Amino acid sequence: MEELLALKELLLAGNIAEALLLIEELEEMSKSDKLNQIFSYGIILLIHLIKQSAEKRTTRSWETSIFNAVKQIQRTNKPHQAKGTYLSEEELLETLEDTYESALKNAALEAFEGQYQPEELSQLVNREEIIKKGMNLILERESDK
Numbered sequence: 001m002e003e004l005l006a007l008k009e010l011l012l013a014g015n016i017a018e019a020l021l022l023i024e025e026l027e028e029m030s031k032s033d034k035l036n037q038i039f040s041y042g043i044i045l046l047i048h049l050i051k052q053s054a055e056k057r058t059t060r061s062w063e064t065s066i067f068n069a070v071k072q073i074q075r076t077n078k079p080h081q082a083k084g085t086y087l088s089e090e091e092l093l094e095t096l097e098d099t100y101e102s103a104l105k106n107a108a109l110e111a112f113e114g115q116y117q118p119e120e121l122s123q124l125v126n127r128e129e130i131i132k133k134g135m136n137l138i139l140e141r142e143s144d145k
Contacts, residue, residue, distance in 0.1 A: 003029075034086045035095070037076045042096050045069035045134050046103030051111045053125040070137045092138060096131045 003026055010019040048062040048069075077085045077092070087095065101118075108118040116124070 031086055034076050038073050038087065038092075038095055039099055041069045041072045041076065042099035042134070043103045043106065045073065045137070046096065046099055046130060047107045047110070049130045049133055050103060050107035050121070050125055053130055054107070054111045054121055066137065073138055089135075089139065093131070093135055096134050100127060100131060 003022060007019055007022050007026070010016075010022060045066060048066045052058045052062060073092075077087055079086065104122055105118045108114065108116055108121045111121060
């Protein structure tokens with residue numbers, strides 16, 4: 001909010017150059033917030049995909065969490081006014097790859113009632129397949145719109 005008030009003051013004072021710099025800063029802050037949200041939902045998505053793969057089963061709760069995480073990633077990645085996305089497909093893939101370790105640690109607490117360490121759980125699943133499945137879910141539902 002402080003930034004918006006500062007922007008208003010700069011514009012009223014006719015200081016366009018500084019106002020434009022502040023706008024760029026605000027855009028960067030907004031994008032950073034979006035990226036953090038996508039990262040968080042990416043962890044949730046991968047946790048449940050890891051559990052499904054490791055336990056070779058699913059639950060309605062896991063399916064709902066997967067659906068919701070995919071939906072939130074799609075919503076967060078799409079600017080309200082502009083066309084396109086905040087993250088390209090390549091950047092989304094990098095983000096899911098980046099979230100995998102955190103997701104694996106969390107999944108180890110939940111899968112098989114927490115009896116495996118993350119390193120042990122990682123031996124029961126295929127990292128690349130899980131990330132690919134996550135990407136496919138995100139892109140599949142986007143193209144269904």
